[in-house]
Amino acid sequence: MRTLILGASGLVGGNCLNHFQQLGWPCLGTHFSFATDHTQFYNTLNFSDASNADIDAFKPEVIVHCGALTWVDYCEDHVEESYQKTVQSTINATVLAEKFGAKLVYLSTDYVFDGNKGYYHETDKVNPLSIYGKHKLEAEEHIKKHLSDYLICRITNVYGDEIRGKNFIARLVENMQKGDSMEMNLPIDQYATPVNAADVARAISALIEANQKGIFHFASTDYLNRVQLAERVAQYFGHDLVQINYISTAEMNQPAARPLNGGFCAAKFNNMFPHFKWTNVDDYLATKRKN
């Protein structure tokens, strides 16, 4: 499966690149601002950028689009930039998918929901609260309108190994392993279903191999708020290093509203792939403790 991964210098894209290459798929992974040894430059916002990787020569059969502006609070105050990086980049990825007759895989989020219900199914009513959520939904709608062969994979609270180690759990693990003491204000009322990026990559490849189409929710069995997530890390690497102050989302006064009861039910995927094993945060932390 000749696969183009837009945004392979990031958390999800990097794990897709690793996993698909392990499967023996020819891959072209791209970066934008953060060059890596395994990626080539590609600007999804400018097809005629002279530095762009030669996608025409690669002829992808599948395009996995991981590029987006994911800094939720920043998006709230930078609406046009958010639109460009999340919606326009997806419009352009759709153009590429049409040009090559490729399947488009798009990564979306539980921020398309309002967080009143939690544990969302694919059929639940969307109602984004933030600019980020609205733009992710607008990108989904564009794909559904223009393509028939697509996968929209919704994920939340992604963690795991990545070159920059910038996700919440990876940063906590790194700081605690170094013995750095920390004090954090964390919301006690934002619940989600954390998922390992390596599992996201495996689930995407399973759907591609089965030639599935449509919207899928990915989740393991963890349903945790931010405090519980941080405490889980502290259980492995030492409570003495970290002081967690529990506060409410309202007290945090963040620019962007959050879906408080977020997270996904992956029953649709699980019924289709009954032998697929999702890993949990504990599995990940156990591997980190060994290293």
Ligand SMILES: NC(=O)c1ccc[n+]([C@@H]2O[C@H](COP(=O)([O-])OP(=O)(O)OC[C@H]3O[C@@H](n4cnc5c(N)ncnc54)[C@H](OP(=O)(O)O)[C@@H]3O)[C@@H](O)[C@H]2O)c1
């Ligand atoms: N992480 C989560 O918890 C989470 C949750 C829900 C949904 N998602 C969705 O999953 C997707 C991947 O998220 P992630 O956490 O892996 O994000 P990430 O680590 O920030 O990676 C984003 C990737 O997009 C690339 N990119 C940005 N602007 C680009 C442009 N103009 N042209 C080409 N590439 C560009 C980045 O390249 P450079 O870094 O090289 O600039 C990077 O490789 C996003 O769509 C996000 O909305 C993530």
